[in-house]
Amino acid sequence: MLTFLEPLINGILLGGLYAVIAIGLSMVFGIMRQVNLAHGELMILSSYFTMFFLQVLGLHPLLALFLIIPLMFFVGYLLQIFLFNRGMQRGMEPFLMISFGLSIILQNVLLLIFTPDARSLKTALVIKSINVFGFFHIPLIYLVNFAVGILVFGLLQQFMKRTYLGWAINASADNVNAAKLMGINTKKVYAYAMGIAAVTAAISGALVGMTFTFYPHSGTQYLIIAFGVVIIGGLGSLPGTFIGGLVLGVSQLFGGRILGPGFQLLSGYMILLIVLTIRPHGILGRR
Amino acid sequence: MLEIRNLDVCYGELQALSGITLDVERGRIVSILGANGAGKSTLLETIAGLLKPRSGSIRLNGKTINHLEPHDIVKLGVSLVPQGRQIFSNLTVLKNLLIGSYTRLARKSKKKALENVFNLFPHLKERMHQMGADLSGGEQQMLAIGRALMSQPRLILFDEISLGLSPLVIKMLYLTVKRINQEGMTVVLVEQDVKRSLKTASLAYILQEGKVSLKGDPKNFTEDEVRRAYFSL
Numbered sequence: 001m002l003t004f005l006e007p008l009i010n011g012i013l014l015g016g017l018y019a020v021i022a023i024g025l026s027m028v029f030g031i032m033r034q035v036n037l038a039h040g041e042l043m044i045l046s047s048y049f050t051m052f053f054l055q056v057l058g059l060h061p062l063l064a065l066f067l068i069i070p071l072m073f074f075v076g077y078l079l080q081i082f083l084f085n086r087g088m089q090r091g092m093e094p095f096l097m098i099s100f101g102l103s104i105i106l107q108n109v110l111l112l113i114f115t116p117d118a119r120s121l122k123t124a125l126v127i128k129s130i131n132v133f134g135f136f137h138i139p140l141i142y143l144v145n146f147a148v149g150i151l152v153f154g155l156l157q158q159f160m161k162r163t164y165l166g167w168a169i170n171a172s173a174d175n176v177n178a179a180k181l182m183g184i185n186t187k188k189v190y191a192y193a194m195g196i197a198a199v200t201a202a203i204s205g206a207l208v209g210m211t212f213t214f215y216p217h218s219g220t221q222y223l224i225i226a227f228g229v230v231i232i233g234g235l236g237s238l239p240g241t242f243i244g245g246l247v248l249g250v251s252q253l254f255g256g257r258i259l260g261p262g263f264q265l266l267s268g269y270m271i272l273l274i275v276l277t278i279r280p281h282g283i284l285g286r287r
Numbered sequence: 288m289l290e291i292r293n294l295d296v297c298y299g300e301l302q303a304l305s306g307i308t309l310d311v312e313r314g315r316i317v318s319i320l321g322a323n324g325a326g327k328s329t330l331l332e333t334i335a336g337l338l339k340p341r342s343g344s345i346r347l348n349g350k351t352i353n354h355l356e357p358h359d360i361v362k363l364g365v366s367l368v369p370q371g372r373q374i375f376s377n378l379t380v381l382k383n384l385l386i387g388s389y390t391r392l393a394r395k396s397k398k399k400a401l402e403n404v405f406n407l408f409p410h411l412k413e414r415m416h417q418m419g420a421d422l423s424g425g426e427q428q429m430l431a432i433g434r435a436l437m438s439q440p441r442l443i444l445f446d447e448i449s450l451g452l453s454p455l456v457i458k459m460l461y462l463t464v465k466r467i468n469q470e471g472m473t474v475v476l477v478e479q480d481v482k483r484s485l486k487t488a489s490l491a492y493i494l495q496e497g498k499v500s501l502k503g504d505p506k507n508f509t510e511d512e513v514r515r516a517y518f519s520l
């Protein structure tokens with residue numbers, strides 16, 4: 001019994017992190033019907049920003065986020081205004097191509113500046129863990145990740161529910177032309193949405209940097225996790241994305257426990273296939 | 288208030304409107320009629336900025352608005368109630384209305400505007416917290432009109448408000464249109480329901496294949512004239 005409690009609890013906690021990784025991808029798809037292949041790179045870019053602030057200014061990653069969040073918001077906002085908005089009317093391909101190009105450029109810029117060495121954000125948080133009934137350990141950083149995940153999702157949900165911009169985002173996602181007729185500048189709304197997606201990338205970048213090691217090309221790996229989460233949870237659904245994160249996290253750690261550590265990733269994607277077979281639109285996906 | 292001169296609008300190679308010249312004076316109800324595909328909706332969507340004309344001009348209070356984006360045209364006091372209602376199904380009735388007052392100016396007086404809409408359509412107040420998707424066709428049309436009024440326009444364009452609705456609801460909607468007009472709003476009605484539309488308007492244009500085929504005071508139209516303008520029969 002207790003042998004399964006550990007992967008369950010750690011899986012849920014890891015799932016909270018996965019959910020934050022995926023939420024930006026899910027939002028952009030839900031709102032613009034576009035796939036941002038550079039989401040992973042925006043994340044890793046933020047990991048490097050966090051590392052810069054930690055090494056140069058000695059700022060704790062969670063404090064550095066207060067600087068990195070506005071910075072990444074503007075990065076996302078400007079990317080949408082100057083790059084993505086230009087290809088939006090012509091279907092999905094231009095956006096895919098632009099974001100793919102952007103991801104390659106970002107990877108190589110990071111490679112040039114930071115070299116291909118493995119990095120991690122070393123803080124006191126990383127080495128601490130909590131002992132549960134003397135049977136197993138929960139890394140403290142996993143708890144922090146989960147708490148931040150809950151906070152991010154709660155704030156986003158309230159933002160979408162209570163603010164004019166949140167309604168405008170919903171309206172533009174539902175019917176672009178009708179949204180325009182309300183006086184909504186949809187291109188600007190998309191830019192805000194991309195800014196918010198980049199903010200979630202910034203947060204997950206800092207968390208991932210504290211939890212795991214990262215390289216300039218790590219973005220792809222997390223993009224695939226984000227895809228998994230979004231497909232399991234249902235595209236464009238906020239609560240769905242959170243549940244998707246938990247399901248992927250738990251199934252990875254269970255698979256790792258039962259079948260051996262080498263099967264961790266595989267078992268996650270087996271669950272993905274099973275969900276796709278039973279509910280092709282994801283757990284909470286629409287249509 | 289609205290002056291349209293020699294307007295050409297195309298969908299790719301297909302010419303939808305050619306050489307449309309049309310005037311809407313302040314305080315009027317102007318009706319635009321025509322068979323399916325005559326270009327009525329295209330005309331309204333071009334005025335609202337959703338479509339861009341190939342040539343010609345649209346002037347609002349003397350200002351050319353051809354190349355403005357839809358959200359800028361809303362700011363100038365023009366609101367379109369689109370064909371098929373186009374309610375935001377993922378927002379509640381109240382939020383559908385509030386999003387109608389999205390522009391900075393409209394937001395300041397949204398309370399008054401909301402009161403006014405609930406006054407016109409008490410039904411919507413009862414359904415305030417339901418999702419837009421859960422309303423009946425008639426209620427959705429009321430919501431679409433209310434949402435357009437929330438921006439406090441001076442010119443309101445209706446695209447097929449009676450489409451697919453019961454006679455009772457249509458009658459009620461037309462009374463509302465008249466009431467809105469009496470409160471000082473200029474109205475453009477695009478409609479397939481010829482009789483009711485001609486009865487309500489003080490000036491009518493009939494379109495055929497993207498051109499104006501008849502124009503004038505509908506009281507002076509003979510049935511023969513209208514038929515010819517519609518179908519060239």
